[in-house]
Amino acid sequence: xxxxxxxxxxxxxxxxxxxxxxxxxxxxxxxxxxxxxxxxxxxxxxxxxxxxxxxxxxxxxxxxxxxxxxxxxxxxxxxxxxxxxxxxxxxxxxxxxxxxxxxxxxxxxxxxxxxxxxxxxxxxxxxxxxxxxxxxxxxxxxxxxxxxxxxxxxxxxxxxxxxxxxxxxxxxxxxxxxxxxxxxxxxxxxxxxxxxxxxxxxxxxxxxxxxxxxxxxxxxxxxxxxxxxxxxxxxxxxxxxxxxxxxxxxxxxxxxxxxxxxxxxxxxxxxxxxxxxxxxxxxxxxxxxxxxxxxxxxxxxxxxxxxxxxxxxxxxxxxxxxxxxxxxxxxxxxxxxxxxxxxxxxxxxxxxxxx
Numbered sequence: 312x313x314x315x316x317x318x319x320x321x322x323x324x325x326x327x328x329x330x331x332x333x334x335x336x337x338x339x340x341x342x343x344x345x346x347x348x349x350x351x352x353x354x355x356x357x358x359x360x361x362x363x364x365x366x367x368x369x370x371x372x373x374x375x376x377x378x379x380x381x382x383x384x385x386x387x388x389x390x391x392x393x394x395x396x397x398x399x400x401x402x403x404x405x406x407x408x409x410x411x412x413x414x415x416x417x418x419x420x421x422x423x424x425x426x427x428x429x430x431x432x433x434x435x436x437x438x439x440x441x442x443x444x445x446x447x448x449x450x451x452x453x454x455x456x457x458x459x460x461x462x463x464x465x466x467x468x469x470x471x472x473x474x475x476x477x478x479x480x481x482x483x484x485x486x487x488x489x490x491x492x493x494x495x496x497x498x499x500x501x502x503x504x505x506x507x508x509x510x511x512x513x514x515x516x517x518x519x520x521x522x523x524x525x526x527x528x529x530x531x532x533x534x535x536x537x538x539x540x541x542x543x544x545x546x547x548x549x550x551x552x553x554x555x556x557x558x559x560x561x562x563x564x565x566x567x568x569x570x571x572x573x574x575x576x577x578x579x580x581x582x583x584x585x586x587x588x589x590x591x592x593x594x595x596x597x598x599x600x601x602x603x604x605x606x607x608x609x610x611x612x613x614x615x616x617x618x619x620x621x622x623x624x625x626x627x628x629x630x631x632x633x634x635x636x637x638x639x640x641x642x643x644x645x646x647x648x649x650x651x652x653x654x655x656x657x658x659x660x661x662x663x664x665x666x
Contacts, residue, residue: 325383331656355385446553
């Protein structure tokens with residue numbers, strides 16, 4: 312099978328972690344008889360330096376015309392002083408909108424080899440951490456009007472019923488493929504948009520009688536994620552709430568460097584990226600953890616390319632790597648062997664096998 316992958320190396324540690332991920336994908340192609348073509352795309356700070364634009368139309372077109380997009384990370388203090396429309400992160404928002412990806416799926420799963428790295432008590436961790444946050448991605452306050460007039464600033468939070476319905480269906484379908492439990496998170500005791508969210512979710516529930524729907528206020532959800540994460544299977548929520556909760560969920564698993572994510576819309580062309588940032592303070596030092604990006608590539612194989620065996624092979628290789636006691640700096644512990652970014656990629660590639 313031949314696939315064209317748009318590759319955004321980005322800023323900071325982005326080029327390093329992408330490099331190791333492409334090494335893994337090349338080995339998968341060899342093992343399974345595929346051909347992956349990589350099209351480099353400039354986005355973020357590197358695009359600002361080159362084009363004075365975080366995502367030129369010509370670069371966006373490369374992404375839209377690809378089979379899927381693999382992203383490292385964008386941003387850094389170098390560009391912090393730029394106006395909002397020229398910041399690297401604006402390129403990411405435009406990419407999501409341009410690709411029409413409206414569902415961001417972030418798994419929060421603790422690897423058994425890293426259970427001790429979780430900041431939670433062992434009595435909580437032992438009950439299990441394995442849930443997914445389905446986040447609406449191209450609506451809400453991030454995409455509303457942003458106005459500053461004198462000493463008054465206004466940010467508009469707006470949702471329409473069709474936007475809620477389509478992300479709600481993703482939530483129900485995801486729950487149906489897992490343990491059939493869906494928690495809808497909102498702030499319906501305060502916000503009109505959340506009251507509409509809740510109403511739409513309960514209407515959709517009538518179409519999914521096999522899925523158990525529950526409601527939870529976002530502040531309570533933030534507490535419950537650290538109190539008893541085992542109660543969750545699938546969480547579906549709006550853009551800003553999902554942004555915050557998914558970062559919280561990533562930290563209870565032990566390392567933000569291990570968490571992948573996928574963003575999908577109406578087609579199979581998706582955006583795949585680790586959830587961490589560009590970490591400019593460690594860029595170029597060969598100490599970054601590429602596993603979140605490598606696992607994002609596994610999600611790409613599974614969800615966009617319909618290659619579940621290949622995705623499983625990558626996940627097994629990561630597990631074998633951890634079993635062997637190798638760790639990058641962010642997850643290093645006593646008695647383990649510390650390796651750098653390139654060595655990590657080399658080892659995981661070596662553990663790949665076709666079964």
